[in-house]
């Protein structure tokens with residue numbers, strides 16, 4: 692694997708002993724729709740770790756298997772072979788209880804107000820309703836939705852719904868945050884605001900984050916490390932890059948720096964070839 696550039700500061704040995712996530716030789720094979728008995732191997736023999744407190748982005752061509760890996764990390768999907776462990780414990784059944792998942796499409800319930808949506812997870816986990824609502828309101832303030840708690844999802848803008856979604860994911864205080872192109876539907880200005888907001892919230896307690904995106908600039912500006920996946924089928928990580936940009940970061944500003952451009956160029960050199968391969972395979 693292509694390992695690149697500079698370290699991101701000291702990490703304790705303990706963080707590496709029990710990484711937040713450890714994929715070991717994970718392969719995911721699906722029944723193919725090309726005929727009875729045919730199979731499609733989306734990801735093949737993937738081994739990678741995400742350290743505690745690390746912000747890792749995963750980039751790769753369209754349809755290569757990014758969401759598949761995230762689904763395995765969430766416990767929504769079992770690998771066909773290989774294993775996943777979470778903080779050193781094998782995840783062999785059920786959901787990953789240490790993780791919250793934020794999808795491209797928000798998971799707000801349309802019949803509930805923003806604060807009820809954010810409180811719902813806490814109530815599900817047994818918190819009394821009044822206490823859950825009080826915590827939900829605090830979270831709405833933290834994500835910049837003060838005064839909007841009584842509104843229903845259809846009364847919120849796309850950016851506001853994302854903020855509510857973030858509060859919904861973070862209110863449970865997960866140790867791991869799994870994010871699948873969470874901001875891709877937003878206009879560019881709102882997207883930058885949300886990326887800054889995410890970094891601000893992340894810096895408060897440094898959860899382990901796996902962030903899937905098509906957008907290389909977004910991946911670099913947010914992350915400690917960017918992993919590049921190969922074109923499918925049988926996708927696997929082919930390169931990883933440490934992102935040694937200083938923190939705290941403002942995403943619009945960091946993109947203007949020389950170091951950002953160097954990193955972008957190095958990663959794009961690898962990613963471009965995979966995007967072209969994927970494009971060629973999808974045409975044939």
Ligand SMILES: Nc1ncnc2c1ncn2[C@@H]1O[C@H](COP(=O)(O)OP(=O)(O)OP(=O)(O)O)[C@@H](O)[C@H]1O
Nearest residue numbers: 721722731733752753754755756757758759760923
């Ligand atoms: N349940 C399934 N059954 C059959 N094939 C599947 C299933 N889930 C995913 N696939 C296939 O596995 C491959 C990887 O899908 P996945 O959604 O993980 O890719 P992705 O990189 O997240 O895609 P995108 O970039 O479009 O978001 C795709 O070819 C997809 O069609």
